[in-house]
Structures are given as structure tokens and as C-alpha cells.
Amino acid sequence: METSPTIFQRLLNGESVLFSDPEYSNIPQACYQTRQLLVQLNVAAAESEIRRVLSQIIGADIDPSTMVFPPFQINYGKNTSIGKGVFINFDCTFLDLGGITIEDYVMLAPKVSLLSEGHPVAAEDRQTLTTGRIHIKRNAWIGAHATILQGVTIGENAVVAAGAVVSKDVPDNTVVGGIPAKHIKNL
Numbered sequence: 529m530e531t532s533p534t535i536f537q538r539l540l541n542g543e544s545v546l547f548s549d550p551e552y553s554n555i556p557q558a559c560y561q562t563r564q565l566l567v568q569l570n571v572a573a574a575e576s577e578i579r580r581v582l583s584q585i586i587g588a589d590i591d592p593s594t595m596v597f598p599p600f601q602i603n604y605g606k607n608t609s610i611g612k613g614v615f616i617n618f619d620c621t622f623l624d625l626g627g628i629t630i631e632d633y634v635m636l637a638p639k640v641s642l643l644s645e646g647h648p649v650a651a652e653d654r655q656t657l658t659t660g661r662i663h664i665k666r667n668a669w670i671g672a673h674a675t676i677l678q679g680v681t682i683g684e685n686a687v688v689a690a691g692a693v694v695s696k697d698v699p700d701n702t703v704v705g706g707i708p709a710k711h712i713k714n715l
Contacts, residue, residue, distance in 0.1 A: 539625045539645075539659045540607055547655040555604075555625070555657075562605045570598040586610065607644075611666075616640075626659025626678050634664050637672035637690065644678045665700070685715060 533541070535551035536558070545552065562585055569581040578598065579590040585605035590596075591612040602608065602622040610616075611632035619639045622628055626644030630636075644662045647654050660679025664670070668682045671690035676682065681697045688694055689705025689712065698704050703712040 536604070536606070536625070539657065540627050540661075542626070542659055542661075544648075544656050544658045547657070558606075559603045562602060565605075566601065569596075569600060572598065582610075603645075617672075625657070627661035629661065629663045631664060631666040631668075631684075633667045635669045637670060637674070639673045640670045641675040643675060646678050668698075671705075687715070 535545060535549065535554055539545060565581055565585050569578055572578045572581060575595065578596050579592065579594065582596055583590045585602060586608045587606050588609065590610060593612045594610060594614040596616040597618045599618065600616065600620055602624060604624050607624040607627045608622060609629045611630055611634065613633040614630055615635045617636060617638045620636050621641045623643045623645045628642050628644055642662050644659055646658050648656055648658060658678065662676055662678065663681040665682060665684040667684060668686045670676065670682070670688045671692065673690055674688045674692045674694065677695045680694050682688060683698050683700035683702065685701045686698045687703040688698065688709065689703065692705045692709040693707045694704065694709040701715040703715065704710060705712050
């Protein structure tokens with residue numbers, strides 16, 4: 529007998545979910561469980577302890593070459609994948625119900641937000657959770673206070689300037705900046 533996908537699988541698959549969905553209460557419950565682990569992560573000083581707790585949150589091992597500086601925030605965690613040699617600086621925030629993939633050697637400056645979730649603009653539809661996978665490819669550098677929105681892919685070796693809001697894909701080997709982010713130059 530085939531089982532129905534969970535609300536988490538539905539969101540990861542890009543399905544929009546109404547707040548009135550019978551399974552919606554599973555989301556805050558899972559996020560509170562993640563929050564308990566984040567409290568441990570955010571008071572840890574040893575790199576190995578930070579990686580250990582983050583591994584618990586995402587459900588996969590964090591490579592010893594990856595560095596994360598707390599404080600760090602993530603709402604769910606199970607839909608995040610982090611490669612080797614990744615650097616995540618202070619105060620980064622991940623909303624990952626739509627999925628976040630960070631490939632090897634990506635650098636995130638302080639206060640970067642990766643938001644794979646959102647809501648429709650129309651007021652009558654706003655009580656709906658929408659998602660779109662964020663994919664940051666190998667060796668990309670995301671500047672301080674940049675925000676990457678749902679459904680965006682950041683190309684290999686790309687640079688996102690500090691303070692940018694990225695709502696569209698960024699090609700490999702390019703620099704983007706501004707609000708909304710626009711092409712600045714090729715590398």
C-alpha cells in the first residue's frame with residue numbers, strides 16, 4: 529500500500545501548502561525540535577562540537593573541513609546539504625523547507641539569509657507557504673547581508689555582493705549586486 533507524502537516531502541517537491549492544511553501543525557513542531565539543538569550549537573565553542581550538533585540537525589555528517597561560526601539559525605534542517613570546505617560566518621539564517629544545497633568550498637559572509645520559503649503576494653493567498661530549492665554551486669561567495677530567495681541557483685565561482693537580494697539565477701563566473709540583484713561583471 530502506497531503512503532501519501534508527508535507535508536515535508538510535499539514542500540520539498542515545490543507544492544504550496546495552506547496554513548489550514550491538516551498536517552501544517554507538524555511544521556512548527558519539527559522546527560521546535562530543531563531549535564532545541566540550535567541552542568546547543570549556538571553556545572558551543574569547539575569546532576568539532578558545532579559540526580556534531582549541525583550534523584544532528586541536518587541528518588548528515590559535516591566534513592571536518594567545513595567551518596560554521598555561531599550564532600547560526602535554521603528552521604527545519606533536514607532539507608539542507610552542506611559540502612566540504614564550506615565557510616559559514618556569524619549570524620547566517622537558513623529557511624530550508626524548500627531545500628538548500630551548498631556545494632564544496634562555498635563561502636557565506638556574516639548575516640547571509642538563504643530563504644527557500646515564502647508566501648504569495650496577493651493578500652487573499654498569503655496564508656500559504658510556498659517553496660523553491662536554493663542551490664549554491666561550488667566555490668561561490670555570498671557577501672554580508674545578502675539574501676538568496678526561493679528557487680535560486682547561484683553558479684559556480686559566482687560572487688553575490690554584500691546586501692544583494694537575489695531573486696533570479698546567477699550564472700557561473702559572474703558578479704551580481706543590488707536590490708534586486710543585477711549582473712555587474714563576468715569573472
